[in-house]
Amino acid sequence: MKWPRIWRRREKGGIANFSMRGVKLEEERRRAVFTRRALVLGGLQLGAFGFLGWRLYRLQVEQGARFATLAEENRLSARLLSPPRGRVLDRNGRVVAGNRLNWRALLVAEQTSDVNATLETFHRIVPLAEHERARIEREVRRRRRFVPVIVREFLTWEEMARIEVNAPDLPGILTDVGTTRIYPEGEHLAHIVGYVAPPAERDMDGDPLLQLPGIRVGRAGIERHHDQVLRGRAGAVQLEVNAVGRVIRELDRREGVPGQDVEITIDTELQKTIRGKIEEGTSVVVMNARNGEVLAMASQPSFDPNIFNAGVTAAQWRQWTSGRSTPLINKTTNGLYAPGSTFKMVVALAALEARVTTPFERVVCPGHYDLGETRFHCWNRNGHGAVDMRTSVKVSCDVYYYEMAKRLGINRIAAMARRFGLGVDLDIELPGTRRGLVPTREWREAQGRPWALGDTIVHGIGQGFYQLTPLSLCVMTARLASGRAVQPHLTRAIGGRPVRGSRPEDWPSMGIPERDLRLMRDAMWSVVNEGGGTAQASRLPGGFGMMAGKTGTTQVRRVSREQRERGFNVATLPREWRPHALFVGYAPHDNPLYAVSVVVEHGTSGSGAAAPLARDVLVDTFNRFRAAPPGPRVADAARGG
Template sequence: MSRREEERRRALFTRRALLLGAGQLGLLGFLGYRLQKLQLEEGERYATLAEENRISTRLLAPPRGRILDRAGRVVAANALNWRVLLTAEQAEDVGATLATLSRLLPLAEGEVARIERDIRRRRRFVPVVVQEFLSWEEMARIEANAPDLPGISVDVGTTRTYPLAEHLAHVVGYVAPPAEADMDGDPLLSLPGIRVGRAGIERHHERVLRGRAGTVQMEVNAVGRVIRELDRREGVAGREVRISVDAGLQKAVRDRIEEGTSVVVMDARNGEVLAMASQPGFDPNLFSSGISAAQWREWTRSRATPLINKTTNGLYAPGSTFKMVVGLAALEARVVTPTDRLTCPGHYDLGDSRFHCWNRRGHGALDLRGALKQSCDVYFYEVARRLGIDRIAAMAKRLGLGVELEIELPGTRPGFVPTREWRTRQGKPWNLGDTVVHGIGQGFYQLTPLSLATMAARLASGRAVQPHLTQAIGGRPVMGARAEDWPSLGLAERDLKLVREAMWAVVNEAGGTARVAQLPPGLGALAGKTGTTQVRRVSREQRERGFRVESQPREWRPHALFVAFAPYDDPRYAISVVVEHGTSGSGAAAPLAREVMVEVMTRLRPPAAPQAGGAAEAGRLAEAPPPARGRP
């Protein structure tokens, strides 16, 4: 090889060596740069990611807040829920384990299939629920046989319980697993086994009762298996809610009523609901463990509608209990005076139409007090004609009828009070005959027992009290506990006094339609008004043939109503009673209202202060009639 050729090859080798060295140097430099960036600039971020992969943070469900009655008795609480879990990884043979377990705890075929399906869908170290709501005996039996049950463990959670069962179901409500519509961004709702309020107080105060989730930090391996617990922070329990209902009174009232009956008792001074009962009801405890398809069909297909709270959702024409509204509207508009007397011959003619009074022989000449006392229809036909439907409707709404009430029960219906403008929107004229019929509480009216009790409370107090159930949240009283928290109705005191006196006469004076509702000595006097509302029209031919409603099938008989307040001289309690197809207010609703009011005043009335003359004298003073004013 020539010298020139050797120099050329040596130069080529040198260039290649330099290029290779430069490449290696560049690669080392890039690796150094990346190392510096990972270690110094992004080291903290990657350390955090690694820690997050190692540590799993899980939510802990807090205890749901309890619900108490006005005396502090628990009406919604949390109970231990023992449940059986199966971890497939720890079981040598899942089928054999389930077979052994089924001899201690019977499992339906569908349950076994569901358990096996859950195991296939999850990692084998993740436990699945075999059965919930074990009794103490079942739990103890499984624990005693634990050596023969590889993979089986007993866990404890909580479930919602309602000690009064169906007696307070419509008021307290119930809980159930959250639906998609319930998701409000709270991660707590995604936890297995969590329950949310579905009705009643449980639903209205859901956020208060739910509380805030706690957290637990677990160290896990690469596949997610728990190695150990690192940290635990318990959640904040839901706050307690105290309601105004007296649990003992509520049970006593429901024990007295039959299917299709509704009773509402309110504090006439501040609107607190003391009892709210309707029949039939349902057991809310069944929702905690899961309602069977058969049970749900039974409830939803029943004509008695046990899931419906009739006190807030039952709609009825008020009948003669509405006559106080017409009377107050007439006094305010000055279409009649307290001493004006109208004659009742037993019927009222308007054009070619004849409207009958319940008393076919007529009541003779009556003033407003006498017309309310004897519930004369003819008097109120004429007064309604003079007033017009719009002034009647305006007074009804001032007294809480046909308007939204502030009760904390979702889905409460406001009822309906018609007006001329409403009829016009329907494309139909409002006739004078419509006004006449509405003067006695018939026609298009649709009112709830709750709204009728509100009317009675407003008549007694003269204030725009709103019915409400919540007394305190987390131990702190809510607004509305005092009479002065509610504004005045703006009605003249002399007009209210006259109507109250007439209601006193209905119960306590000869000729009143509710003499059967008089309270026993020592409890004061009850002031009230009966009502009877037809559910089927009675034709003229039927009247001429001597129609008797008592001979008709029950579903054709009128509803019976009664509203009242007591004691007359110092009103504290207001009540409404509706008995579906009870035939007459004086025969069915008024006696029941008397029984309930005796129960109320016996349980809740504060002891009277000692007075000169003794207790007997104090009782006589309380029962003394008001001054005779405009008596017929």
């Protein structure tokens, strides 16, 4: 609408300044327009400021509480404090798993002007290997400059002292003390106490403690079973941190609950003595026959659990897990063996309970037992003649037990075996303990195979499908000796408080008539102490009372007829084909205190290899507890208090 003015301006050009009055009017008009528009602008600006004020009100008043929380979350950082792990003590209070102070040297990169110079100086004081240098430099590069990097762990006192003295020349080097797990007895108790390792993903059970760097969880044995008890509860410290996570100050500290000490039933001295006597492939279990406390549990070979602390090298791991020798495996709980003749008491008691025989019935042993076409041999090819129950144990007559097994059937044998702790979970505090196998007709049928009568016959003498651990054989012996259903256990006290099970009365009766048990004990006594007994060479020396027991020899390979007829001699076989030697026993005969089971792999004969070892072990046990027989822990506590 203003376009025409372009021309008009040219027309009027000269007269614009003509009258003072016209100029004034124009000026007034311009000013009026300006004033109006300036006020509009001012109004807008005021409105804008009002908007800012409203924003501030929204943020600071209406949402103030929310943002205050967010600011606190920003600033506060809770860190967990790891409590000291509880120790494991043996029955005499000796530390078998403890915490050693771990003196460490740390490097804080931002506190030194030259990391390399500091490390060079450190190297002159405490030599660092090339790979250590590389690791430190890598970590320094990767982490924030105020985060300490471990230079060296497990420093000795002398090294610590040298570092402290040279502190002025070592800018950025800090020393601190943490703890690390130590097993003073090394490989002697490795299978029992176990070891610790950094937690894996599957160990994460929701305990915040496991998130801590440097934390260890029990991986095996007591360390694993009592991990919760030993671990304790995490403390927490509330810290103020800045945007990059640097700690500004400590606001609040709540100390954690230290882990409780666990006292185990093992006698370290006894354990070491026994381990000194046994060779590779041998396992020995000694229990208190009255309450199930495991006094010693030795399996050769073993390993040094301290190696797990520093981290196991691949080469070490290969050495442990490959080859015939299996040091990581505890044979007393994980080795599976056929019980052989040591099983005969179970069959005899089953026969008595089922009334398929009497103690006085005699079975004639011609040296073999025929079932249809099949002939089953007695170990004594000449036969034992007429044997009653007591003699059958004493001479370990196989034919007697073939007959008993045939009368009983497999399921009644299995039922009695389970009452003696064979083929059932024993609830011992060693994770991974094998249950073993006591076959039944149903078990076999579940495999799609019928149970044959011939199977029953061989199971009468503890051969066949049985797979039992030395521990369960020891439990069987303890139950025979005490008549109580004692459970094997390793825990005596937690945090100084005795756990249940240390008194004989804590365990229920087996429910087997005392008369039957007495017969069995008498028979087992005769094995060791009567002429003709299979272990009479292993009688206890004078002054220790008398031992009762039972030998066992189990084939690892079937003996063929030709071999038998050629005059078979096991001693000529290659070692790994020789039979295992077993012995179970207890002493003293008249007042059973200790039960023992011995398995010597490829030991050829129970009476030759296992029984003498069991005798020595019992002698050691008597010697060890001569002053104070292993009584219940409650009595200890009373005496101590």
